[in-house]
Amino acid sequence: MTDATRFSDELRRLRAERGLSYRALAGLAHHGKSYIEDLERGRKSPNEAVASRLDQALGGSGRLMAALRSTARDDETDGELDALELVRRVTASDVSAETLDRLEQAADALAMAYATTPPEVLLRRVRWHLELVGTLVDARKTLVQHERLLVIGGWLSLLRATLHIDIQQGAAAAAHLRTAAQLADQTGHREIAAWCLETRAWAVLTTGDYRQALELSQHAQEIAPAGGSAIVQATAQEGRAWARLGDRIQTRRTLDRVERLAGQRTPPDHPEHHYQYDPAKAHAYAATTLAWAGDPAAEAVARDVITELEQEGARPRRVASAQLDLGLALLADGRPDEAAAVATRAISSGRIVPSNWWRAAEVVNGVQRAGIAEARDLREVAENHRPALTT
Numbered sequence: 014m015t016d017a018t019r020f021s022d023e024l025r026r027l028r029a030e031r032g033l034s035y036r037a038l039a040g041l042a043h044h045g046k047s048y049i050e051d052l053e054r055g056r057k058s059p060n061e062a063v064a065s066r067l068d069q070a071l072g073g074s075g076r077l078m079a080a081l082r083s084t085a086r087d088d089e090t091d092g093e094l095d096a097l098e099l100v101r102r103v104t105a106s107d108v109s110a111e112t113l114d115r116l117e118q119a120a121d122a123l124a125m126a127y128a129t130t131p132p133e134v135l136l137r138r139v140r141w142h143l144e145l146v147g148t149l150v151d152a153r154k155t156l157v158q159h160e161r162l163l164v165i166g167g168w169l170s171l172l173r174a175t176l177h178i179d180i181q182q183g184a185a186a187a188a189h190l191r192t193a194a195q196l197a198d199q200t201g202h203r204e205i206a207a208w209c210l211e212t213r214a215w216a217v218l219t220t221g222d223y224r225q226a227l228e229l230s231q232h233a234q235e236i237a238p239a240g241g242s243a244i245v246q247a248t249a250q251e252g253r254a255w256a257r258l259g260d261r262i263q264t265r266r267t268l269d270r271v272e273r274l275a276g277q278r279t280p281p282d283h284p285e286h287h288y289q290y291d292p293a294k295a296h297a298y299a300a301t302t303l304a305w306a307g308d309p310a311a312e313a314v315a316r317d318v319i320t321e322l323e324q325e326g327a328r329p330r331r332v333a334s335a336q337l338d339l340g341l342a343l344l345a346d347g348r349p350d351e352a353a354a355v356a357t358r359a360i361s362s363g364r365i366v367p368s369n370w371w372r373a374a375e376v377v378n379g380v381q382r383a384g385i386a387e388a389r390d391l392r393e394v395a396e397n398h399r400p401a402l403t404t
Contacts, residue, residue, distance in 0.1 A: 023080040041070035132179040167196035207237035227254035242290035256306035304341040311342035340376040349383035
């Protein structure tokens with residue numbers, strides 16, 4: 014049973030017990046009627062802030078919060094059992110090759126789950142596996158096995174930092190990025206080292222430090238292996254930084270480089286893997302970059318990306334991001350009413366993580382400045398779906 018299913022069942026019972034309509038509950042909890050209905054039907058996934066607010070409105074005495082957390086505890090328990098099973102395979106003084114194989118497979122599986130799993134949920138699973146890596150560091154093993162373990166720890170630390178960025182836990186993100194970088198240095202793993210720099214570039218880009226984002230992404234390209242994925246991703250990040258700095262010429266040149274690099278790569282076996290560059294992503298990055306640069310080509314590219322992703326049917330976060338790109342492009346073209354409509358779809362999807370919320374706010378504020386009637390409705394949707402920030 015998923016978090017949303019267990020929560021929705023409890024919400025339905027509580028609302029029925031109180032004899033409240035969707036509209037009445039929406040008024041008490043300060044959410045939109047459609048959002049309450051989506052939660053109850055399992056179409057939207059709640060967060061702890063929403064669960065707490067609804068518990069208070071319904072007098073649930075923590076029942077909704079407990080329902081939300083119960084599946085998370087099940088996930089943690091499963092992860093703990095997996096970890097214990099791996100530990101059981103390790104003798105008191107030795108690390109088996111099978112343990113390392115399973116840990117490498119687990120790290121890949123977690124990276125593949127990134128695109129579709131809520132960051133709060135995935136973070137718990139990554140934490141358990143990192144704890145297991147920590148228990149094995151001092152066990153007896155060959156130098157080759159020790160290096161494999163440190164590389165696994167590097168990838169998991171990098172993913173954990175990315176998840177902390179997504180839920181805006183800056184101090185934790187910085188700490189785990191430092192750990193990943195140190196492990197990359199100890200093992201000479203240039204791909205992890207480059208991803209650490211690229212991830213830092215994205216983090217500062219979202220906070221408005223475009224010049225530092227440019228420098229970090231360029232440094233990442235300098236140290237990244239030529240055949241890896243980090244060099245392509247870092248180049249794409251450079252293009253975004255140039256776009257934010259308002260340099261259209263450099264933006265276009267960098268996008269051309271991304272296209273060339275992507276064109277030299279074959280699609281990976283697992284395109285959903287966060288650290289394996291999928292050439293199909295180049296189109297989506299171009300849409301974002303052109304929208305930020307105010308380039309007229311952004312609208313057509315964004316529409317193409319949305320169509321491609323919706324046909325795939327498995328990239329809801331990327332669809333939402335592409336819709337925000339389209340919203341920015343429509344604003345730049347003087348069509349705020351259309352921007353409001355597409356931003357409403359993106360925001361109400363519930364797929365915008367906290368670290369990406371500033372992009373939604375950019376469209377909302379642009380529609381607001383246009384002074385159109387749709388601005389009020391869009392603002393209400395944004396308030397109802399704003400992700401909870403974790404400190």
